[in-house]
Amino acid sequence: MKKLSAAVLLSTIFYALSGFASSENLLNIVHEKVLKNGLKVLVKEDRRAPVMVSQIWYKVGASYEHDGITGLSHVLEHMMFQGTDDFGPGEFSKIIAENGGRENAFTGADYTAYFQTMEASRLEVSLKLEADRMHNLNLQEKEFVKELQVVMEERRMRTEDKPQGQTYEYFKALAYTSSPYRNPIIGWMQDLEDMQLADLADWYKQWYSPNNATLVVVGDVDAQQVFALAEQYFSNILEVSFKSVKKRIEVPQVGIRRSIVKQQAKVPYVLMGYKVPVLNSVEDDADIYALEVLSGILSGGSSARLPSRLVRGSQVASSVSAGYDMAARLPTLFLFDGVPAKGVSAEQLESALLEQIQLLQTSPVEQKELDRIKAQVIASSVYEKDSNFYQAMQIGMLETTGVGWQKGEQYVDKIKAISVENIQAVAKKYLIEDHLTVVHMQPQEMKNAH
Amino acid sequence: MRINSQCFIAGLLFLINTACFAVPTIQHWQTSNGVNVYFIPTDGLSILDARLVFDAGSVRDGSKKGVAALTSNMLDQGAAGQSAQDIAERLESVGAQLGTSTSRDFTSISFRSLTDQNALEPSWNVLKEVLNEPNFPIVDFSREKKRTLLSITRREESPGTLAQLALYKEIFKGHAYASAIQGEESTVSQLVVKDLQNFYQQYYVASNLKVILVGGLSKEQAQNMVEELVGDLPLGVKANAISKVNDVQRGVAIHQEYPSQQTHMMYSTPVLKNNDADYFALYVGNHILGGSGFSSRIVKEIREKRGLAYSAYSYFHPMVEKGPFLMGLQTRNEKASEAASAVKQTLKSFIEEGPTEEELIAAKKNIMGGFALKLDSNKKLLANVVGIVASGASLDYLNNFMGQVKAVTREQVIDAFQRRVKMNSMVMVTVGQALPNKE
Numbered sequence: 001m002k003k004l005s006a007a008v009l010l011s012t013i014f015y016a017l018s019g020f021a022s023s024e025n026l027l028n029i030v031h032e033k034v035l036k037n038g039l040k041v042l043v044k045e046d047r048r049a050p051v052m053v054s055q056i057w058y059k060v061g062a063s064y065e066h067d068g069i070t071g072l073s074h075v076l077e078h079m080m081f082q083g084t085d086d087f088g089p090g091e092f093s094k095i096i097a098e099n100g101g102r103e104n105a106f107t108g109a110d111y112t113a114y115f116q117t118m119e120a121s122r123l124e125v126s127l128k129l130e131a132d133r134m135h136n137l138n139l140q141e142k143e144f145v146k147e148l149q150v151v152m153e154e155r156r157m158r159t160e161d162k163p164q165g166q167t168y169e170y171f172k173a174l175a176y177t178s179s180p181y182r183n184p185i186i187g188w189m190q191d192l193e194d195m196q197l198a199d200l201a202d203w204y205k206q207w208y209s210p211n212n213a214t215l216v217v218v219g220d221v222d223a224q225q226v227f228a229l230a231e232q233y234f235s236n237i238l239e240v241s242f243k244s245v246k247k248r249i250e251v252p253q254v255g256i257r258r259s260i261v262k263q264q265a266k267v268p269y270v271l272m273g274y275k276v277p278v279l280n281s282v283e284d285d286a287d288i289y290a291l292e293v294l295s296g297i298l299s300g301g302s303s304a305r306l307p308s309r310l311v312r313g314s315q316v317a318s319s320v321s322a323g324y325d326m327a328a329r330l331p332t333l334f335l336f337d338g339v340p341a342k343g344v345s346a347e348q349l350e351s352a353l354l355e356q357i358q359l360l361q362t363s364p365v366e367q368k369e370l371d372r373i374k375a376q377v378i379a380s381s382v383y384e385k386d387s388n389f390y391q392a393m394q395i396g397m398l399e400t401t402g403v404g405w406q407k408g409e410q411y412v413d414k415i416k417a418i419s420v421e422n423i424q425a426v427a428k429k430y431l432i433e434d435h436l437t438v439v440h441m442q443p444q445e446m447k448n449a450h
Numbered sequence: 451m452r453i454n455s456q457c458f459i460a461g462l463l464f465l466i467n468t469a470c471f472a473v474p475t476i477q478h479w480q481t482s483n484g485v486n487v488y489f490i491p492t493d494g495l496s497i498l499d500a501r502l503v504f505d506a507g508s509v510r511d512g513s514k515k516g517v518a519a520l521t522s523n524m525l526d527q528g529a530a531g532q533s534a535q536d537i538a539e540r541l542e543s544v545g546a547q548l549g550t551s552t553s554r555d556f557t558s559i560s561f562r563s564l565t566d567q568n569a570l571e572p573s574w575n576v577l578k579e580v581l582n583e584p585n586f587p588i589v590d591f592s593r594e595k596k597r598t599l600l601s602i603t604r605r606e607e608s609p610g611t612l613a614q615l616a617l618y619k620e621i622f623k624g625h626a627y628a629s630a631i632q633g634e635e636s637t638v639s640q641l642v643v644k645d646l647q648n649f650y651q652q653y654y655v656a657s658n659l660k661v662i663l664v665g666g667l668s669k670e671q672a673q674n675m676v677e678e679l680v681g682d683l684p685l686g687v688k689a690n691a692i693s694k695v696n697d698v699q700r701g702v703a704i705h706q707e708y709p710s711q712q713t714h715m716m717y718s719t720p721v722l723k724n725n726d727a728d729y730f731a732l733y734v735g736n737h738i739l740g741g742s743g744f745s746s747r748i749v750k751e752i753r754e755k756r757g758l759a760y761s762a763y764s765y766f767h768p769m770v771e772k773g774p775f776l777m778g779l780q781t782r783n784e785k786a787s788e789a790a791s792a793v794k795q796t797l798k799s800f801i802e803e804g805p806t807e808e809e810l811i812a813a814k815k816n817i818m819g820g821f822a823l824k825l826d827s828n829k830k831l832l833a834n835v836v837g838i839v840a841s842g843a844s845l846d847y848l849n850n851f852m853g854q855v856k857a858v859t860r861e862q863v864i865d866a867f868q869r870r871v872k873m874n875s876m877v878m879v880t881v882g883q884a885l886p887n888k889e
Contacts, residue, residue: 048494049826081744090754093744098812100819119822149757153712157760157780161710163607264709266606302526303538312534315593318600342600372543379545379564385495386827446606447709 030395030405031223033230037239038211041230042395042405043223046388052219053388054126055115056134057396060207062187063109063180063329064245071187072195072203074107075151079200080114081105082143084136089143092129099125109185110329111400117389120220124229130215131233134208144197152193155186163265164337167441170261171271175333175437179250209240214399218392250275250331257437262444267318268346269441272353273333276324276430279403281331288326289414290422291334291430296373297365297423298322298336298356303372305356306338316344316352329401333437334430346440360427364420377415474825476835476845477669483656485680488839489663489672490831496565498665499832502581502680503840505689506557506653508633509626509770514645516633518653520598521646522550522557527590530579534590537576546573548580554627555692555770556840557653565666578679584650586643595641602635610780613714613881616706620877621720621774625695655686660839664832695720695772698875706881713786713882715779717793719875720772724841731866732766732775734858737813738805739797740764740777745812751796752779758789764797768841775871783883790878798873804864817855 031043061073083089096103101118116126159165169184176182187195215234217226253275279288298306299322310317320338340349384390395405477489508518526548527534541548546563559581563573605611615630622628632638659680663672698719722732733741740748740763752762762779777797781789805813825831838847 049822051822051826090744090750094812097742097745097816098819100816100821100823102820102823117823119819122819146754146757150753150760153758153781154760156711156782161609161712266603267600301538301542303535303542308535308538311597312590312593315596318597339600339604342596342603368539368543372539375543375545377545379569382495382497382564383562386497386829388826 031227032405033227035210035231035235037235037237038209039230039234039237040214040399041227042214042216042399043221043226044216044218044391044395045221045223046218046385046391047220050120050220051117051388052120052123052217052221053115053117053392054123054130055113055216055392055396056130057111057113057214057216057400058207059110059212059400059402060112060203061108061110062183062185063248064207065180065183065187067183068191068194069199069203070183070191071151071185072191072199073112073207074186075148075192075195076200076203077105077107077112077114078147078151079139079144080133080137082147083138083140084133085138086132086136087129089140092133095125095129101126107185109181111397113396113400115389115392123217123221123226124233127215127229127233131237134210134213134234135237137204137208139197139201139204141197144200148192148195151186152189155189155192158186159184160189163263163441163443164269166263167261167269167271167439170259171273171437171439174257174259174439175273175275177251177253178248179330180248181250181328181330181332206240210234210237211239212242214396216392216396216399218388218395248330253435253437256433259439261439261441263441264446265441265443268340268443270336270338270340270346270349270353271437271439271441272336272350273437274431275331275435276334277331278328279326279407280329280401285414286418286422287426287429290418290426291324292326293370293373293415293418294360294423294426295322295324295334296376297360297369300373300376305369306353309356310338310349310352314352315341316349317341320349320353327398327401327403327407346442350438350440357427357431360424361431364424367420370418370420370423374416377412381412474831474848476838476848478845479673481656481677482681483683483685485656485659485661485676485683486839487661487663487672487676488835488845489667489669490835491667491669491672492665492828492831494666495828496666497828498561498563498565498570498663498667499828500561500577500665501662501832501836502559502561503660503662503836504557504559504654505555505658506649507553507555508629508631509554509692510649510653510689511626511629511633513637514633514641514649515629515637516598516631517641517645517649518557519552519632520594520638520641521649522552522559523594523598524586524591524646525550525559525580525584527594528585528587530583531585532579533587537580540576541573544569544573546576548573548577552631554631558836574675574679581654581679582682586646586650588643591643591646595638598632598638599635602630602632602638605630609708609710609712609714609881612706612708613716613879616704616881617716617718617774617776617877617879620702620704620879621698621718622695625693625771627695627769627771627773652686653689654683656680656683657686657688659683662832662835662839664828664835692771697772698877701874701876701878703878704880705884706879707884708881710882711782712780713783713789713880715781715786715789715793716776716879717778717790717797717876718774718776718879719871719877721775721870722766722768723772724768724770725843726768728866728870729766729768730854731858731862732870734810734813734817734855735800735805735863735867736764736766736775737817738809738863739800742813742816745816747800748777748779748793748796751792752781752789756788756792758785758792762793770841784885786880786882786885790880794873794876794878797871797876801864801867801871801873804860804867807860810858810860810863814855814858818852821852 099122103116105114306320318339399405549560759779764777767773
């Protein structure tokens with residue numbers, strides 16, 4: 001889970017297209033330009049080292065998929081490395097490598113993104129290749145058959161053979177009814193088995209276009225030059241007209257959901273989640289920032305309530321945490337997970353967590369607890385500037401989930417404004433039993449094991 | 451949360467990156483009690499990163515396996531009369547971060563704070579207390595011991611972890627490197643507070659310590675702060691040299707049955723010490739063999755040609771004494787024997803024929819062209835200096851890195867691999883479900 005509390009600070013918003021300030025003054029400013037074909041280009045100059053990261057984000061991911069085609073966005077991400085009309089399979093990677101670059105790609109529920117980190121003067125190499133595979137992908141059966149095997153291996157590694165990973169998958173499918181977040185990002189194994197090359201071709205045609213993408217460049221670059229290069233390589237790509245994305249809002253949950261997941265494992269595991277709104281789903285965002293701070297009160301550092309009270313205090317948990325992704329595209333879950341201490345049952349850990357939640361509802365947190373969370377948020381906003389990659393991630397993610405990169409700039413101030421009363425209020429309003437899903441993973445004796 | 455919300459195209463390991471950029475100069479001095487200090491001042495960000503590296507890895511455990519790890523784990527669980535909660539609160543109220551970790555060779559304390567005096571002064575004081583006056587309170591000790599025992603139990607849930615433990619047990623047979631860093635159920639359950647106190651007193655001493663700082667301080671500030679931090683540590687006795695790792699005489703195949711869908715495979719033997727003369731030839735060679743993701747041979751053979759695995763890699767892990775050369779992957783059980791053959795064949799032909807001239811050029815372009823990426827943040831700078839200092843490499847390692855890589859020839863790679871990586875010393879470990887018809 002990516003927590004925004006380790007998130008974003010953009011010290012000044014800068015909408016203009018032309019640069020009139022000196023480069024020193026432009027540090028930490030996001031420059032924005034939208035090409036005629038709809039490609040949004042966001043640039044942040046950071047001149048500490050002669051390097052840059054270039055990321056291209058597409059508004060497509062597992063939450064855009066429907067039943068039967070789960071995992072399609074992720075398999076397509078893999079196929080984006082398997083050749084275009086002009087470059088053979090693997091050539092993209094070879095060219096990046098020869099230019100000293102590092103590259104990878106990732107797929108989430110709400111986005112698919114590709115990135116290269118390189119010495120700053122090599123930006124053009126990256127843009128040229130990304131523009132090419134935005135519209136010239138050459139999907140071939142032979143590469144597809146092989147890559148599908150690779151993805152199935154990835155699934156086995158992350159899910160089938162990881163008891164907690166497998167449990168999380170069942171947990172999401174239980175918690176969500178109509179929301180697409182119920183499906184795994186990597187896809188159900190059956191859907192992977194049924195996947196056809198034609199499905200990928202359709203998906204590519206539907207979503208990979210300049211007006212569905214955001215290019216983010218952070219590093220030792222000049223914004224105007226980045227805009228010019230983007231213009232040079234991307235402006236000939238035609239925009240695609242979109243049907244609006246179906247909303248697929250989760251139906252109201254009207255009672256607690258509970259399940260057991262049996263796994264070949266040694267130690268039990270507890271997952272709990274409450275349905276909560278996100279920045280995208282509300283008019284007034286005060287509740288969202290209060291929930292964000294609430295997750296910090298519970299789990300933000302070793303002094304926070306869960307490690308303090310459940311790991312060290314009552315010692316019912318060996319490990320435990322809370323998390324919330326306020327920048328998700330759709331309403332999500334406020335999550336708890338934990339491993340009970342030896343000799344403690346999953347039921348006991350669940351009760352202890354519920355007790356902590358009740359405490360948050362009945363009495364306000366101490367001011368000094370709140371102050372600690374704020375101090376950590378402020379420090380993090382400096383620490384994260386140590387990484388170009390992280391800064392680009394935040395801009396790209398906020399933009400792609402529809403929150404908008406500008407929200408990053410407000411983050412620290414919004415957190416600072418939260419009071420102990422706000423926290424108690426959201427605990428009462430959202431952490432209610434009817435909106436709760438609980439899963440206990442029950443270890444089973446391992447078959448075949450020595 | 452331990453939950454992945456993203457799936458990456460590749461889970462690739464780039465483990466050998468003790469290399470560093472030529473530009474920053476490492477400043478070096480000693481404190482009054484002889485602690486070596488290494489410092490790179492940076493400007494731009496008001497952050498200080500510090501790392502304290504002790505010669506106090508699990509290799510020092512003796513028969514009390516797990517004592518090094520549990521000792522480091524306990525440092526911030528009570529010090530100078532302050533509770534774990536007090537310590538955490540004092541750090542987090544100014545946004546500072548403190549962590550400890552133990553490897554086979556070393557124990558490290560990591561620290562990060564804003565350089566603003568309102569943050570740095572109190573957090574540096576906490577670091578000082580944790581370092582100089584840990585209390586090892588009995589309640590916290592019992593709890594952390596229980597948590598360690600649980601995490602030892604949880605190793606049984608991970609075929610990848612089991613494979614690595616089985617591998618180390620075999621390739622380091624008779625050596626302290628063979629043991630798990632956290633120890634075993636039977637040894638950890640016997641540990642008492644006194645064991646940790648003894649370990650602390652013996653190894654957390656000035657003679658065993660190096661301090662590395664990167665960040666927005668002046669040299670004078672850094673000197674004063676480190677003097678204050680470690681100046682009271684007793685000199686102590688320098689830890690003994692770690693005993694030599696014997697070469698594996700005959701590579702064996704070890705299979706551990708496990709009810710997973712995939713077989714985790716590791717093919718390995720001990721090869722490389724820190725600062726070995728063959729390092730650059732082996733490093734560049736391995737970049738081509740399995741150290742550079744999609745461009746590497748192992749990924750081409752295992753993943754791109756055969757679709758056998760998501761992640762396939764190889765690396766040299768230099769240690770104080772010979773650390774492993776390792777090729778690894780995980781594949782569905784029914785493909786395990788095909789994958790094992792492909793791994794062996796890939797290595798065999800690389801040892802016999804080496805890289806092509808074209809591959810060598812491409813590897814150098816990648817390593818040298820990407821050099822700046824190795825030090826583009828304070829975090830990475832710190833990691834690189836720690837690597838250099840802990841391994842005992844010369845401080846101008848940074849300045850010579852490019853030249854060393856550039857000078858590597860095809861013949862040197864072949865020669866180094868042929869002398870150092872013997873097919874008949876490679877140990878094959880598999881953890882997964884053997885098929886009835888498996889060879």
